[in-house]
Amino acid sequence: VAIPTPRKTAALLHLSRVRKTFDGLNAVDTIDLTVREGEFFTIVGPSGSGKTTLLRMLAGMDRPTAGDIVLRGVSISSLPPNKRPTCLVFQSLALFPHKSVGQNIEFPLKMRKVGAEARRERAEELMRMVRLPESYYAKNVMKCSGGERQRVALARAFAYDPEILLFDEPLSAIDYKLRKTLEKELKDLHRQSGKTFIYITHSLEEAMVMSDRIGVMQAGKLVQVGTPEEIYMRPTNRFVGEFMGETNVLPVRSDGYGGFAIAELPDKYKVAGHGEALEGFIVLRPEFVQFVEAQHPPENTLRGRICNEYSLGSRVQYQVQVGKRVILMEQPRGALCPPGDGGEVLIGWNAADAAFVAE
Numbered sequence: 001v002a003i004p005t006p007r008k009t010a011a012l013l014h015l016s017r018v019r020k021t022f023d024g025l026n027a028v029d030t031i032d033l034t035v036r037e038g039e040f041f042t043i044v045g046p047s048g049s050g051k052t053t054l055l056r057m058l059a060g061m062d063r064p065t066a067g068d069i070v071l072r073g074v075s076i077s078s079l080p081p082n083k084r085p086t087c088l089v090f091q092s093l094a095l096f097p098h099k100s101v102g103q104n105i106e107f108p109l110k111m112r113k114v115g116a117e118a119r120r121e122r123a124e125e126l127m128r129m130v131r132l133p134e135s136y137y138a139k140n141v142m143k144c145s146g147g148e149r150q151r152v153a154l155a156r157a158f159a160y161d162p163e164i165l166l167f168d169e170p171l172s173a174i175d176y177k178l179r180k181t182l183e184k185e186l187k188d189l190h191r192q193s194g195k196t197f198i199y200i201t202h203s204l205e206e207a208m209v210m211s212d213r214i215g216v217m218q219a220g221k222l223v224q225v226g227t228p229e230e231i232y233m234r235p236t237n238r239f240v241g242e243f244m245g246e247t248n249v250l251p252v253r254s255d256g257y258g259g260f261a262i263a264e265l266p267d268k269y270k271v272a273g274h275g276e277a278l279e280g281f282i283v284l285r286p287e288f289v290q291f292v293e294a295q296h297p298p299e300n301t302l303r304g305r306i307c308n309e310y311s312l313g314s315r316v317q318y319q320v321q322v323g324k325r326v327i328l329m330e331q332p333r334g335a336l337c338p339p340g341d342g343g344e345v346l347i348g349w350n351a352a353d354a355a356f357v358a359e
């Protein structure tokens with residue numbers, strides 16, 4: 001059953017040519033971006049690409065060297081953190097270690113001078129929302145597990161009642177299984193709360209699961225903004241294509257007659273949407289390379305030999321040696337079985353399943 005996602009169209013936050021320079025270097029290099037109201041927007045990028053610097057400027061912890069941050073048409077660039085409608089949830093969580101779960105969650109309410117009874121009521125409500133047992137109210141936060149502390153930090157962020165929740169890699173220190181659970185919970189929580197989430201991570205996999213849209217950063221620049229589907233299937237450059245795990249990046253050159261040569265591969269191939277002369281790369285995801293069945297050959301086929309086979313659990317990854325090149329492919333376990341070891345196999349892909357990038 002497809003869950004209908006509400007259309008998020010109203011612009012909430014606008015970054016206009018935002019730049020941050022440290023010691024003459026642009027940590028964030030002239031970014032333009034609009035985040036929509038109620039959106040789950042994730043910024044991904046490798047270490048040092050400027051994600052945290054960008055988030056700190058949104059939270060008001062750093063001022064942009066140039067450019068403007070505008071909320072519903074009003075500049076917030078010079079507002080201090082506590083005057084902004086944002087709340088930052090850190091990787092390190094920044095909980096008060098000597099206080100109970102309840103005291104941690106109630107802290108923002110206490111600051112706003114909310115009475116004890118109303119505070120407790122709201123804290124219990126938030127604990128239910130993040131699925132913390134009621135009995136944890138008086139528990140010391142240091143006696144909670146990592147995942148539980150994560151929930152406390154989240155409940156406390158909601159207690160501030162910000163318009164925008166900013167997340168700085170909140171799940172990076174958590175083990176794989178729990179992280180997978182929390183990713184889905186966070187997505188549910190986002191849907192229920194209707195708040196705008198801006199989330200940073202270096203894991204595109206994490207971003208794909210949760211986000212309405214993703215922005216990819218490379219060396220301080222925002223190189224692509226799009227839905228998870230667009231980022232995965234239509235990367236704008238090699239870097240974005242390769243950022244999502246292992247993929248084939250094949251150098252292509254037009255022969256001028258509608259066919260394309262792939263470096264080190266024998267034949268001519270089709271590249272979707274490109275009849276004209278050009279040179280660049282195709283990003284071909286391993287799962288779109290198939291073993292060819294004689295009756296339904298895809299547009300592009302290659303003959304090669306399987307040189308390695310790896311089990312990925314539900315899928316199997318193959319390295320297929322084609323001439324001097326190794327093509328990576330992935331098929332569901334139990335998919336059409338190729339001929340025996342060392343035997344030749346015919347593999348292929350449809351042109352529309354590979355993305356052309358110029359650089």
Ligand code: ATP
Pocket residue numbers: 022023027045046047048049050051052053054202
């Ligand atoms: P990570 O995933 O490792 O957290 P990131 O994408 O968040 O990386 P930033 O922390 O934003 O990257 O850093 C971007 C660049 O700016 C890096 O080269 C970093 O060394 C530099 N930088 C960040 N903060 C400062 C600072 N306070 N002073 C000087 N340089 C800084």
